[in-house]
Amino acid sequence: MAIASETPKETFRLGMLVYDTRYRSLTIQVVVMLLAMAGAWWLYDNLMANLRVLDKEPSFSFLWNRAGYDINQTLIPYTNDDTHFRAMLVGLVNTILVAVLGCIAATVIGIIVGVLRLSKNWLVARLMTVYVEGFRNVPVLLWILVIFAVFTEITPQPRDFRVTDEMIAAGEEPVASKILFDSVAVTNRGTFVPKAVYERSLGEIQIGFLPISLNTVAILAVIVGSILGYRAIKKHATAVQEATGVRPKTLWKSLLVSFGPIILLLFALGFHLEIPTLGGFNFTGGILVSNALMALWLGLTLYTAAFIAEIVRAGILAISKGQTEASYALGIRPGRTMSLVILPQALRVIIPPLISQYLNLTKNSSLAIAVSYMDLRGTLGGITLNQTGRELECMLILMLIYLALSLLISSGMNVYNNAVKLKER
C-alpha cells in the first residue's frame, strides 16, 4: 500500500515549459530571442547580399575626403576644401543653434501664453486659446513654409531702405525702415542684426577644431562671478537676518555686484554694436541671419510654444487652490506665494512634458530641408549623401547623432527634474 502523505516527486515534463508559470517566461524569452536573432540575421544577410550586388563595401573613409560644396551659414570656419566630416560638424552646429534658439524662445512665449490663457481677462484668454488651438492643429511644416514665404515675398528689398537727398528735400519717407531703434533690417535677402564688436579684443584661441573667442569667455566668466557674488550677498543677508532678526538693506550692493563688473569689462574691451548700414545694393556690417533660419526658428518656436503653453496651464491648474489659500493664511505675500509655494509644485508637473517638447523641437529642426537651411540633415544627410552615394553610412551617422542629442537633452533635463522632484522617504 502506497503511503498517501508522501509528496509526489517533482518530475520535469516538457509540457511544463509551457504550462508551468515558473518556466513559461523562460520559454517565451528563448522563443523571442531566437526570433529576434533570426530576424537580425535575415536583415544582415540581406544587407550583405545587396551590398555584394551593388559592389559596395561599408566604409566611413569618405568622411575624410574633400567635401567640395559651400554652406551658406557657418558658425565654425569652413571652406569647400574641408572634409565631409567638417561639413557634418557645421551642420550639427547649425542644428544645435536653431534648437537652442527655438527652445529658449518657445519657453518664454509658452509660459507667457499659458499664464495669459488662465487670466481673468476674457478677451486675452480667448485670444490665447485661438493662438494655441490654431498652432497646435496645423502641421508645423505649414508654419515654417508660411513664415518663409512672408520673409521672402512680403519683406522689402534692401533698396527700399534707401533715403536719397531728393527724398529728404521732398519730405518723403523711404518705403521701408529698420526696426528696433533703427538697428534691425528685415529684408527679403535676410535679416540684418547688429553685431558685437570689441575694439580691444582679447583675440581667440583654437581648441581642437573650434575657435573660441576669449571675449566671450571673459564675459561669461564675469557673469558667472557676478551671479556668485550676488548669491553670497543674499546668503550673508539671510545669515544676518537669522542672527539679529533684521534683514540688512542689500539693494545697492547687489545692483553694483550684478552689473558693475560686466559694464567695466565691456568698457575695457571697447564693446560697441555694429549697426547694419545700407551700402550699394545691400546692407553691410552686422550679422546676416538668413531667411531660412528665421523661418525655421520662428515656425518651430510658435508651434512648440503652443504646446508649452498648454503644459504650463495644466501645471498651474494641477496645483489645488488650497495651496494658495494656505499660503495666504500663513501671511505670505502673493509674489512669494507664487515663487515659494505654487511654482515649485507646478514645475514638478511641467518639467517632464517640457522635456519631451524640447526633444520634439530638436527633432523637428530637421524640417530645415523645407527651407534649405543647412542643418545636419542638409549637409550629412543631404549633399554629402548625394555626392558620395553612401546612404547606409550617412543615415547611420545621422540617426546616431540625433539619438545622442535626444539622450543628452533628456538626461540633462532629468537631472534637473530630479532636483525639483518631490523628496519622498
Add this chain to the structure above:
Amino acid sequence: MSDLHANAASYVRNEMLPPSDPPAMQTGAIKWLRENLFSGWLNTILTILGFAAIFFLLKEFTPWFLHGVWKANSLGECREIIAATWGEDAHGACWAVIRERWNQFMFGFYPRELYWRPILALLLLMVALAPILFSERSNKLWIAGGVVAALVLWLSVSYGQFLPVGILVVIAAVTALLGSRGAQWPSNLIWFSGLFPGLAFWLLWGGTVWLPVVAMLGFVVGWIAFRFASTVMGAIVGAGAGVVAAFLWWYFVAGPLVDALTQITGRTQPFWLRGVDSDEFGGFVLAFTIGIAGIAISLPMGIILALGRRSDMPLVKGLCVGFIEFIRGVPLITLLFVASLLLNYFLPPGTNFDIILRVIIMVTLFSAAYIAEVIRGGLAALPRGQYEAADALGLDYWKAQRLIIMPQALKISIPGIVSSFIGLFKDTTLVVFVALLDPLKGITDAVRASIEWKGVYWEPYIFVGAIFFIVCFSMSRYSMYLENKLKREHR
C-alpha cells in the same frame, strides 16, 4: 424680557426694506466689462493691446478676404479682376486657384475617371468607423450619416460618376438599415469595420480583388487555428499556432492562390479594378490613406510595446525599451529617408515594394513608439490594487489585461493617444521629402510650378491649413467627448 425690550426701543421696524438696486457701475454689461476686461491697470493694458491686435489683423486681412476672386484661370487674371473691381491699389485673395485645382488638392494625379473610388472608400470609412467610435444609438449619428452620404452623392455627381457610387451608396444604406433594426446599432456593424481595410486597399489601388481577400483570409486561418489549438492545448500554444498558421498562409499559400484565382477570373469587371500606381496618389487622398492606416495599426502596436516594456521578462523588456527609445530619439524625416533609401538594402535582393506602403510602415512604427509611452503612463497611473485584485480573482495575464487593466489604462491615456494620432496626421505632410505629393508642399509646389499660378502662396496654404485644422480639431473634440462619456468618477 420681551416687554423690557419693547419698552427700551422707541422704534422698531416691522417689515424688511426692499433691497435697493446695486450701484450702476456694478450691474449688467458695465459690471461684466469691469470684471472681465478692465479689472486692474494690467488687465486694462492687456485688453487694449488685445483689441489693437484684433483691429490691426481685421484691418489688414478683411479687405484681402473680401476682395477674393473665385472665378479666374490664372493669377494674372485674378489681379486684373481685383484691380478692375476694387481699384488699382487693392489687394485680394485669389481663391480661384483652389477652385481650379480642387481635384489636384484632393486627389493628386489620381486618374480622373476613377475619383469615385477614393470617395467611396471615404464613405465606407465613415460606415466602418461608426461602430468603433460611437457605441450608443443616437439621432445625431443619423444626421451625420445623412450629411456624409449627401456630400458623397454631391461629390460623385459633380464628377459625373453618379452610377457606380450611387449603386454602392444604395447598397450601403440598405445594409445600414438592415443592421439598424437591432437595438445594438451601430455596434453590430463591427464586422464591416474588420472588412474595411481590405476593401479600402482594393478600391484605392485597384488590381485583382483576390489579393486583399486572400490576405484577409490569413487572419481567418490564424483565428481558426487559434480556436482549434487553444481548445486542445491551451491559450498559449493556441496563440502561437494561430500566428504560425497565419504566417504560413501568407508566406506559402497566399501568393500561388492569388495567382490561380486571378487566372480563373481574369480581368472581368467585379473581380478586377483598374490598377492605380502609388505615384499617382497625392493630395488629401494620400494624407488620409497614410494617416488612417497609420492610426489603425499604431494603436494595437503601441499597446503591445507598452505591455512589453512593463513585462517582467528582461529580454522582452529590453527589446521593447530599445525599440521605443531608438524610434523616439530620431526625427521622422530620417525614418522616412530610411524607408526610401535604405529599406531595399535590408530586403532580399530584387525586392521592391510600394513606397506608400514603406512610408506607412515607418509612420506607424514612429507613432506606435509614442503611443506606447502614453499607454505606459496610463498603466503606471493605475493603482497597484487593480493588478492585485485581478490576480486575486485568478485571472491569467491576458484576461487581467483585457478585462481589468487595459480598459482603465486606455481610458486614462485617451488624451495622449489622440494627440499622438493628431501628430501622426500632421506628420503625413512630411512624405513630401520622399517625393510623394502631400497636399501641403507637394501639391502647392506643383500648382505654383504652372505658369498660370506662379507666385500664389497664401491661398493654397490657407486652404490646406484649414482642412488640417478641421480634421485635427475635431479629433481633439472627439477625445473630449470620449473622456466625458467614459468618466466613472463622481460627477
